[in-house]
Amino acid sequence: MTTVAERPLVAEEPREPERARGLLAFLTTTDHKRIGIAYMVTAYAFFLVGGALAMLIRTELAEPGSGLLSQGRYNEIFTMHGSIMLFLFLGPFAFGLGNYFVPLQVGARDMAFPRLNALSYWFYLFGGITMLIGFLAADGAASFGWTGYTPLSSITRSPGIGGDLWLMAIVLTGLSGVLTAVNIVATVVAMRAPRMRMFRLPIFTWNMLVTSILVLIAFPTVTSAGVMLFADRQFGAHIYDPATHEGVVGSPILVAAPLLVLRPPRGLHPRAAVLRGDHRGPAGVLAPAGVRLRGPGLRARSRSPPCRWACGRTTLS
């Protein structure tokens, strides 16, 4: 006779944690589709804000000096319009599309680094909020133009805290862009399904790959320029200060150089060039689909010298 209770032969499987719903799901997700949608929704919200600012600019210009906006406020508004459209809408929206579609198109379950992906999104969201909060500051938002050239953006010329918020936003969104680009490159290179060779990838994924590589070249410079300018403003680093301090001379051109060092011949800002590029991906897919034609062929594009060079020398294909 035994008093030992019966036990199941197989240990009970630990129950799956209950799926979060609603806001909690949004806050905790690492799913590439959800993050992609969050990116696009957020980017579209910022797009509406930037568009509203553009309307304010045009309204003021319809009747200049009518008193709708003061000079300072006008400067804030065109600065923020440019910054929002470039840093908070164009790139992130394309990255939202990339987040959603790239894993599907390469045949992966998710991005290569799902948590990093979520982190990028939160950097982006809070970076954008940080930028917009500038309007609540006593001296208003940043008003030195979206290029932020020194010495105009130095602490003596633009003492308002809006400039610091703007810089922090540039750093956060820049970091977000770099991390997302890393993620996309890793996903495309390493997460492809068996037999999904590089040349079988849809044109959209190719485009996101190339754009991500461009982002990896362009964004770190812009982001680090933002960090240095912040150090100049808050910690007296004198990196961009043309005056001599204890034998060391800074240079205001240093802030322009990271912005312009990669400027292509036609005069586009690297960021603008990148952003122009990364919307060609969706366009290359949607436009041909709309007219029921085959688009610019992947083969044609992949036969271009840079692609041949890249793919001929590696094991990518």
Add this chain to the structure above:
Amino acid sequence: MARIDVVGFPWSWQLVYRADDGGDDLTITGEPPGMVVPVGQPVVLNLVTTDVAHSFWVPDFLSKRDFIPEVENEITVTPTETGSYVGRCAEFCGLDHWRMSHMVRVVPPTSTRPGRTSSGTCWRPTRG
């Protein structure tokens, strides 16, 4: 060759005609300051700023160049037609950037030297 120092500051310009023959430099200010240059002769403009970045831009000259602190920029222009032209600052430089303009008057080469007239204006050059 005429050399003119164009000094940009928030939010106007100061023009200094360098006298290369030992005479006095001629400094021109004003709202807006007026620059007088001879037609058909190259003029070197030294672009100087001690504060923020500006940009020298006379749309009719089809050229533009930045003022950057501690960077020596110059631009050489050879006007081909007489007349008056407006120049504007083309690098955002702060609150009153929008009204930072200057006038350029291109005159026949008999009057290459700018000077002051009795009325105090610097628009009409004296004969050199």
